[in-house]
Amino acid sequence: MTTSINLYNINKLNDKIMIIMMMMFLTIMLMNNSNINNKLINKNYFNNQIMEMIWTLIPMLLIIMISYMSIIVLFINYEFKMNFINIKILGNQWFWNYNYINLNKNFNSYLMMKKNFNFNLIETDNKLMIPINYQIMIIISSLDVIHSWTIPSMNIKIDAIPNQINNMMFMVNKINLL
Template identity: 35%
Template sequence: MLNMMQDCITPTMEQLMFFHDHIMMILTMIMMVVSYLLNNVMINKKMNNNLLDGQMIELIWTIVPTMTLFFIAAPSLRLLYLMDEMNKPMMTMKIIGNQWYWTYEYSDFKESEFNSYMETYNKNYRLLDTDTRMMLPTNTFVRLMVTSSDVIHSWTLPSTGIKIDGTPGRLNQASTLMNRTGIIYGQCSEICGANHSFMPIVVEMMPINNFIKWMTK
């Protein structure tokens, strides 16, 4: 789908992609080594009936996995630190999941709440476009607060690395920073009823000056 093929639009998602490539490289090396050893075991006909222990090989297969786990854990801990909540966001966006549409509220502005329904007449982006898009400024730290008015929803934007569950009676939050302008697409990622597939998400990023003009119309 289109929303799965979009480029990374936040520093967090870029780091997640780098981490994915890093893990895939390590897994590929492990697979090649294990396949080579298994192949040697299957074609090797030599046996040593007097072999009682192998302290050196046991030391090797203890140290090597430990070092491998270290090379996996170190960047993952760094990534968890980068994904941590920010203390002073520049603006807050409240998102409410409903059956089956989204309600957006700009908490820092007065009378700025609207509903976003799926656009039924768009043939180019079927099931992805909405009648009203959520607008966000670029290069701005934004706090996203997600909840639900009925059942559990999940507000998901794959190209930003954001997936937040909207739970009735609870506010879940995440932080983001969009580093370029454009339009990104997402969908509810939690089965929330019969029309679960018909509540898409569309976010349009614009320079902060244009965003202020849009908010003050």
């Protein structure tokens, strides 16, 4: 089970697309294999209107189907219907500033430089606390240079760019170390 609902939906989309691709690959391989094994030339392949219509429509329908599934995952699932918590994040050199707008809580999170951690330069002294089953809206920017804010366990990465506000919405559905 994945940590975020968005990641779960993206994984489902990936599985569906892989199934479609495998079916297409197997169909093409079977057709090629039958053509190689069959020594007779089938004259119905040439100038056949129905066959040309079929091999034009099937890929077009597959592209439309994959596009529709992608739009649902990438855009429609991004719109949350319930109340959410806003977290404003400001990137600075060597620390992050977190501000829970709804809760009036503000703190800084500094990078820990100890070598005995397993989280290669992403271990901090104050951790971001995100409640389960609440929709979270992250509003992120930077005060000095470009930073990259990430939660690897949820497949979330967003860039903090000076003078630009980026945002992302997600929901955590499982207790995890963020």
